[in-house]
Amino acid sequence: MDYRNKQSASSLPMLALYDEDPSTLAQSIVAFLNTYVGPPFHSAQRTSSALDLLRPLSRNIEGVVSIFLRRFWRTFLNLASQVPHVHEAQQKLVLLLKDLNSYSRPNEPQVKFWNGLPGLQSAINDCWQEPTPYEEDYTPYERWVNLHSFASRLYGINLLSGYKLAIKALRRALEDNESQDNMTKRCRIKAAAQWMLYSAGVLFTLMYSRPTENDRQELQSWRFTGRDVFSVNRWNFWKERFTYYGTVIGGEAVAAANSMSRIDGSRPMQGLGALPYSNY
Structure with a gap:
């Protein structure tokens, strides 16, 4: 059974942002993830490409990249926590990060911005708070x-x-x-x-x-x-x-x-x- 058939048998509610005024970055991330784990079920490669386009163009301005990564992962983890632990979409998100980890733009094959998933470890540590x-x-x-x-x-x-x-x-x-x-x-x-x-x-x-x-x-x-x-x-x-x-x-x-x-x-x-x- 492929993912789409499983998905129809195990419905996943739309991932959502609960901030009163979510940023443009957060709105883009939730939109891309919803079309990845739900209809029209975009591929990991297509979704990685879309997420990569959100990153800052310049890596030389002090603090810009670190601020972006902190906000990116905070939103991503918030959305991942909404996916039930027994749902197949959990593994889909993992496969997405595996793809993103090795992603490079076709016109910049030498630039591996996401290699090692920079900022993810500290973001998880920051949000690791038991109810x-x-x-x-x-x-x-x-x-x-x-x-x-x-x-x-x-x-x-x-x-x-x-x-x-x-x-x-x-x-x-x-x-x-x-x-x-x-x-x-x-x-x-x-x-x-x-x-x-x-x-x-x-x-x-x-x-x-x-x-x-x-x-x-x-x-x-x-x-x-x-x-x-x-x-x-x-x-x-x-x-x-x-x-x-x-x-x-x-x-x-x-x-x-x-x-x-x-x-x-x-x-x-x-x-x-x-x-x-x-x-x-």
């Missing part, structure tokens, strides 16, 4: 999980350095003993699960590497410190916790545990049937 327990509806929780899914997919194909975001999400969901309301707990588990669904292989390899001193300080927990910040012991603990939560809430916790088992070669969870994605 509070006092949100008025589910939307902030849903978008938080969606953003984790998008970042994990990028990390899984080496378009983003996401290991710190991943470990912090896993630590918060699976190692933290603080009291949490049910909504927050489910959100954290679903967010953490995205890293095992889309970048488990990269994370498993990381567990065999030696953490830097900065990693030891930033990524430690009361349970895992020093060398164990990256360790098979930590990996196994995460899998045990996902397995437990899989028996309680199912959904992504089951899928995450099974994904980890496929990567490390152990037996997947048995007797839980299909993997329904539970609601909050």
Whole structure:
């Protein structure tokens, strides 16, 4: 089944800007993305070309490029967070960035403005803020999980350095003993699960590497410190916790545990049937 047929079976609402007075740049980005993930389903190449035309002509004026990139990625990530984490349009956006990463204009083949996706890493770090327990509806929780899914997919194909975001999400969901309301707990588990669904292989390899001193300080927990910040012991603990939560809430916790088992070669969870994605 091609993307268009899937799309008709799994409708995606139009991506939208919620600013009172959105900039021309933001309006252009949302227009291009809507015609990429929705009808008329423009190609990644065509959409990359359209997005590239938004960049400033001069790269020599101090601050112009950095301001553009900050605004560009802020809008792009805001829109990506609106795409449900289980929707195929998430992967389409990842493929778009993969294409944009290598894009150059036909008349300037030597200019690789987007190589390395400049500004994306800092933009994700800037917007990485968990919803509070006092949100008025589910939307902030849903978008938080969606953003984790998008970042994990990028990390899984080496378009983003996401290991710190991943470990912090896993630590918060699976190692933290603080009291949490049910909504927050489910959100954290679903967010953490995205890293095992889309970048488990990269994370498993990381567990065999030696953490830097900065990693030891930033990524430690009361349970895992020093060398164990990256360790098979930590990996196994995460899998045990996902397995437990899989028996309680199912959904992504089951899928995450099974994904980890496929990567490390152990037996997947048995007797839980299909993997329904539970609601909050």
